[in-house]
Amino acid sequence: MNDQLTFQELRDKCYRHFLYLPYVNHQQFRNPDRDWLKEEFNSIMYNLQGTSYSHVDLINAFYSSVFELEFKKIFFPNSLIYKFGIDSNKPQLSRLIRFTSRYGEVIVRHYSHSSSGKLYTKEWNCPLKYYRLALLVDPLAK
Numbered sequence: 001m002n003d004q005l006t007f008q009e010l011r012d013k014c015y016r017h018f019l020y021l022p023y024v025n026h027q028q029f030r031n032p033d034r035d036w037l038k039e040e041f042n043s044i045m046y047n048l049q050g051t052s053y054s055h056v057d058l059i060n061a062f063y064s065s066v067f068e069l070e071f072k073k074i075f076f077p078n079s080l081i082y083k084f085g086i087d088s089n090k091p092q093l094s095r096l097i098r099f100t101s102r103y104g105e106v107i108v109r110h111y112s113h114s115s116s117g118k119l120y121t122k123e124w125n126c127p128l129k130y131y132r133l134a135l136l137v138d139p140l141a142k
Helices: 007-019 034-047 055-071
Strands: 080-084 091-099 105-110 124-127 132-135
Touching: 007 034, 007 055, 034 055, 055 091
Parallel strands: none
Antiparallel strands: 080 091, 080 132, 091 105, 105 124
């Protein structure tokens, strides 16, 4: 029996944490201070003491919640995302691998533009705000 919290359970806890903060204006949640985010992350970790969870899942859940509050967009690890390049009118299709502890940045892997649609192994640090959601969960994710 595995009692470890899942990503979705952690995300729900993180999102509720922000909803119940009396001094946060959810309609005007913009450009949160990184030090404040670290304090809130530590507060959530403190509240989860004695609970089994993956630290990577908690980071993903926390920053996924923050991003949703700020930009009103939902992204998960393994989301299929895209953006248009500066010199191209073709969208760059990518898979969101994970959120980083630097708010606003994510690790992505790009798909090739060829018909094979191969997922490259190289990982890139990218600002998430330039991406759009294609599918919440990439069906080809392992």
